[in-house]
Amino acid sequence: MIKSYDFIYRRLLEYYGPQGWWPADSDFKMMIGSILVQNTNWKNAEKALENLKHYLQPEVMHQLAEEKLAHLIRPSGYYNMKAKKIKAFLYWYKKYDYRLSLLKFREKNELRKELLNIYGIGNETADVILLYAMEKPVFIADNYARRIFRRLGYNVPHGYDRFREMVERALPEETSLFNEYHALLVAHGKTHCKAAPICEGCPLLDVCEQRF
DNA sequence: GTCCTGTCCA
DNA sequence: TGGACCGGAC
Incomplete structure (x- = not known):
């Protein structure tokens, strides 16, 4: 299915590459x-x-x-x-x-x-x-994720846990996937999908409902 | 001046 | 729901 959470993930990974967050150090x-x-x-x-x-x-x-x-x-x-x-x-x-x-x-x-x-x-x-740290498969339903998915056209629930559970249900329970997904959403939120969005060159432009 | 990988408290 | 907490990068 186009525009599934998995599709968005693969698009972001392809564009930004692996982010390598926090496996190093203690x-x-x-x-x-x-x-x-x-x-x-x-x-x-x-x-x-x-x-x-x-x-x-x-x-x-x-x-x-x-x-x-x-x-x-x-x-x-x-x-x-x-x-x-x-x-x-x-x-x-x-x-x-x-x-x-x-x-x-x-x-x-x-x-x-x-x-x-x-x-x-x-x-x-x-x-x-x-x-x-504890390596549990958890989706970080932060403001970046919220902003990005809302602009893409998803019906994002208001509560933090509602949103988190919605995404978690749609993805396999793999810690490495959630690890990378959060890092990619932060990268995207800082590069293109900022508060004042920069849509030029956005890797999700063709599937986004909110074009500025 | 604005924004940044939020949270607590009234 | 709004205000407080706060320095540094851009």
């Missing part, structure tokens, strides 16, 4: 990065991560005073809030002895509920952690 760094990047561009989140390079182990980072932590992550913006969020995450993670292996085997909806209970972790960050 799971811990990935999870901290997911908080730092909230409503911030990745370049600034990266600067903050670079400042944290001597503290990228949970036990070590938890020793940092919140004020010191806030100072180090300054480049990522919202640094006071994000320091608080990282601390909250570490308090939660400590219950599991900072061992992702104790969490990974658990059921994804159960894990999502638990992540959402942590201060500073909302729908997107919870799912990003589920997908990129």
Whole structure:
């Protein structure tokens, strides 16, 4: 079927190529990065991560005073809030002895509920952690995805989980697929399908209902 | 000046 | 639902 979620995926992959998001480095760094990047561009989140390079182990980072932590992550913006969020995450993670292996085997909806209970972790960050650290097949139903599919002509549900479940039902449950799909949608949302869209040269132009 | 891989709280 | 949080790149 033309314009299926799978078709869009293949088009984007062909055009942008594999994005290679977050398999490298450590799971811990990935999870901290997911908080730092909230409503911030990745370049600034990266600067903050670079400042944290001597503290990228949970036990070590938890020793940092919140004020010191806030100072180090300054480049990522919202640094006071994000320091608080990282601390909250570490308090939660400590219950599991900072061992992702104790969490990974658990059921994804159960894990999502638990992540959402942590201060500073909302729908997107919870799912990003589920997908990129815990390797669960989850569709990140973020604003990029919403904007792109709506413009393409999909009837996108209002609620985050409704939208996520709709896409998940339409695709095979493969973590690598969701991993790449999210990265491709972000790439597309930053390159062509921006808030102010650049439709010239868009790889989806022929199947898009919203042409500017 | 605008935008950025959001979330919390009233 | 709207405001607060916030620096850096363009």
